[in-house]
Amino acid sequence: MDDDDLLARSPTDWIRKLEPRLRDQAEHAELHDSFYSGDRRLLLVERDFRDIFNGLLDSVRVNLSRIVVDARVERLAIDGFAVDDDDGADAVDANRVARTAAAIWRRNQLDEMAGIAHLERAIKAVSFGVVWPDDDDRATVSIEDATQMVVERRPWPPYDVVAAMKVWEDDWDGTRFCELYLPDGIHRFVGGKRLAGELWVPSSVRIASGWRPAPGTDVNGRDGRNPFGGLVPVVELTTRARLLKDPQSDLYDIAPLHDAYDVTMAQLVIAGNFSAIPIHTIAGAIIRVDKDGNPVDEDGNPTRPFDKRGDRNWVSPDKDTKFGTLQPGNLGEIIKTRAEILTGVRGLSRVPIHYFDLGGTSGVGAEMLKALEGPLVRAMAAEERALGPQWARLQQLALTIESPDLARAPLRTAWADTETRADSQDADAFSKFHTAGVPLDEAMRRAGFGERAIRHAVELNAHLLAGDDRQDGLDLPTPPRRGPTTPVPAPPPAA
Template sequence: MPTLMQYVKRLLDKIDDQAAYAAPFEKRYSNEYVLPFLQKEYAEVYPGLIIASADGRTVDTLINGTLSQLEVPKSGTAGIVVDALGERMMLGGISATDNDAATKKLQAAWEDNDLDVMHHEAHREALIAARSFGSIARETGSGGRAVVGIEHASQAAVIRRQSAPYDVIAYLKTWTDEWTGDGAGLLRLVGKDYTLAESDEMRQDPNGSDVVSRWYVVDEDGTDTGLDFVPVVEFAPHSRLLKEPISEIAPITTQVDTVDLVEGLMVFAGHFGVVPIRWASGIEVPRDPKDPSKPLLGPDGKPAIGFNPRADHTWVSTNKDTKFGQLEPAGLASFVTWAEHASAKVRAKTALASTYFSLDLKSHMSAELLKTDEAPMTRRVRRMGQFGSLNQSWRRLGQYILAIEDPSVKTRIKPIWEDPETRIESQSVDQFQKLTAAGLGIAETAEKVLGWDPETIQRAVAEAEAMRQKIRQEKREDTLSPMERATREFLNVA
C-alpha cells in the first residue's frame, strides 16, 4: 500500500506532465503562439517597435532583431475548432430515469453549482488539454448538499484502478495561496481527504518511503468523508482503449501553423507585390546645401525626393523630361488557394462544418444543405459526448451527487444532452404538428421535438386545453335555439 507522500509524488509528477503537454495547445487556442519563422521575417522587413505617446503620436522606434512594427498575423484556427465542437456539446442537466424525486435533487444540484455554465468549461478545457476534472464534496455544515468544482489539468490529476470499474482511487489538487504565495493542496483517497502544504525545504516521508519533497501532509489523520469511493470524475474524450487522451489541437497543429504561415506571407505579398509600385525618371533630387555632391537626406535617412508613393498623393515635376509609370501588380489568388487548401485539411481532420471557415452569404444555403454540411460534425460530437466517454463521466458525477445527498436512492442516471444540430424552427414546428396530428402526446412531443422545458410544456398544455374547452362551449351554444339562448342568458344574469 503506497504511503500518502508516495501518492502525492506520483500525482505531482502527473500534474507537471499534464501542464507541459497542454502548454503549447493553450497558446494556440488563446491565439498567442507566433511562428518563429514569421517573427524573424517580420522583424527584418518591418523592424522596430513603435513607442507612442499618450495621445497616440509616434515618439520613438525601438530597433532590435526580434521586434516588429507590425504584429505577426495569427489566424486563431485552433480556437475556432475547439469552440465549434464545444458549443455543440451542450447539456441540459442530469436526470434519474425512473425517480422523479431524484431528478429534482439532481437538477437542483446542477443549478446550485452553476453547472449549466461550468459544464462548458469542463468540455473546453478537456478539448484543449486532453482532460479536465470534476470534484464533488459534501457541504460543510448541516446542509449536506453536494458541491461540485471543475478543475484544470495543470492543477489536478488522478490515479485510476487498473481493472473494472476503473474508478478513481486517488486525486490531488494543488494551488497557490493568493495572499501568502504559499503552495497548498488537497489529497483525496477512498474515505479520506488530506490537506497539504508546501514548505521552503525538502522533507523526508515520515512514513518511511524514499520520497523527499517540499510538500507535506498537514494532518496525517485526515478528514473522514463517509464515502467508500473518491468523488472525482475525469472528463477526457478518449478515442482509443489503451491510448492516453489527446488534445483536440494535437492532430491539427501542422495545419494550424500552415494557416498562420499563409496569412503571414500574404501580408508580404500584398505589400510588395499587389500594392502597385510607382516609378519616376528624370526627376530632380534635392542636394545637400552643405555638400552639393550628395543628395539631401530625409528623417528616415533616405534621399528626399519629394514624392510619396501612396495612392492619395499626386506626383508633379516641372522637368519636361520627367516620366512617371507604374509596374503591373501581382495577385493573391495563389495565396487564397493555399489558405483554402490548409483550411480544408483542418476540416478533414476535425469534421467541422464549412460555415466555420467561410460563409458566402450570396449562396443562401438551404436548411437541408446546412444539415448535410454539419452531419459529420454532429456525428462526431455525439460520439464524443452523448455516446462517448464524456457521457460516462457526467453519469458518474450524477451518481456521486446522489450518493452524497441521498445515499438511500438507487436509480439510473441519465445526462440530458442537447441536440447538436443547428435548429431549424420551421422544420421543428412542422414535425411537431404532424406527430401530434398522428395521435402522439403533446407534452412528450414538445419536449423531444421542440426542446421545451417541463414548466413551459405544462403552461402550454393548460392554455391549449382551456382554448379547446372555449371552442367546444361556443359550438354547443351555436346549436341552441333563440328561445334556449335567451333563457340561458336570463338565468346567467339572474
C-alpha cells in the same frame, strides 16, 4: 496487481507517481491553451523573416483555434438528468431523483460551470469534477483544471478513479498545496514556503517532492474519513480517451495548421504592403537637391518632383529620362495556400465553412446549411455519448451525500438538441410523430424538446386529462419556453 495492491499504496507512493504525470499533462494543456488564447509565437517563420517583419507578425493573427473550440462547445448544453426507463425504475422515484439532481445542479451553479468544464476539456484534453460534503452535509461540486489535477484509474473494468491529486499555489505568498483523494479519505500536504507560525517538521515524516503533512492532519496528511464508502469522489471529463494513451486536446491536430494559416496571413499582409502594389521607376532624371539632400525646384524651394498620387503627371526636362513600372507580386498562390489550410482545419474539426466565411454559403438554402452542419452535429453527438455517463456519475456521487437511497438510480444525462432548428420545424415534427402513434414524451424528444419541457408537458397533460384544470399544489417545474399546454389525446390504436 489487484485491488489490495492498489489500496496498500501509501500517500508517498501516489505523490511520486502522480506528480510527474501532472507536469506532463499541464505542459500539454498550457501549449494548447496558448493557441486558444492567441498569445503564442509563430513557429513556422524563418529567423531573418522575423527580424525584418516582427512588428507585422505580432499583429497579424487569425484565431482559428478559438473558432473551432467555440463552435463545438456551444452545442454542448446539459438539459437535466433523468432515470433510465430501460432499467425499470419506479416512476415516482424517477421524479424524485430528477428533481433532487436538478436542485443540486442549480445550487452548485453547474449550468454555468458545466459550460466552463466543456470549454477547458476541449482546450486542455481533460477537466475534472469533484464532490465533497459541506458543513451542512450538502453536496458541493467543484470543477477542476487539467493544470492542477490528475487522476489514476483502475487498469481493469470498471476503470474507476482510484487516486486523484490536486496541486495549486497560493497567490499571496507562493506556498504550494496538495490534496490527495484516496479510497480511505482525503490527504492534505503543504510544500514550498513555510507557513507563518508553523512548527518545524522532522525530515523523517516529510513526504516525497518536498511535501509535508498540512497542519491539523496526521503523519500521512490524512484529514478525515471518506464519506463515499471507499469511492474516490473525482470524475474525469474527457471525450478523446484512449486505452493506452493519455487524452488529447481538440486542438492537437489543429495547432500546426493554425500556425501555418497565421504564417500565410502574415505573408499576405507583408506582400500587400511591399510587393502587390505597382512600383514606378525613373531612370536618367536629374533631381536638384539642397545641402541636406532634399529635392528642390529651380528657385531652391522644396518640391516633390515625382508625386505618386494618381492625379499627377510625371514630367522630366531631361531627354534621357525613362519611366517604367515593376510588375506587382501575385497574391493568388498565397490565397490558394490559405484556402487549402482552411480546408484541412474544417476536415479535422468538422466545423462547417460558414463559421469561417459567411460569404462561402451565400445563396445556400436552409436544407443545405443543415447538411453542411451534419458532420459537426454527429461529432457533438459522439461527445455527448462520452460525457453523459461522466456527468451522471458526478451527480450520483452528489446524491450519495444528500439522498443515499437515490444514489443507485440509473441516471441518464439529457442534452439540449445540437441541431439548428426552427420553431415551425419542431412543431411540425412533433405533430407528425404523435399522429403516428409515438408517445407524447418520445415525440417531444424526437422533435428536439429538452427534458425539462418534456417532464412539464407530460405531468401537465396527465393532470388535465384527469379532468382537473387547477394547478394549485402541483409540484411542477417552471413552465418551459415551448411545449403543449392543452391535453394531448392518446394516439389512435394501430390498425
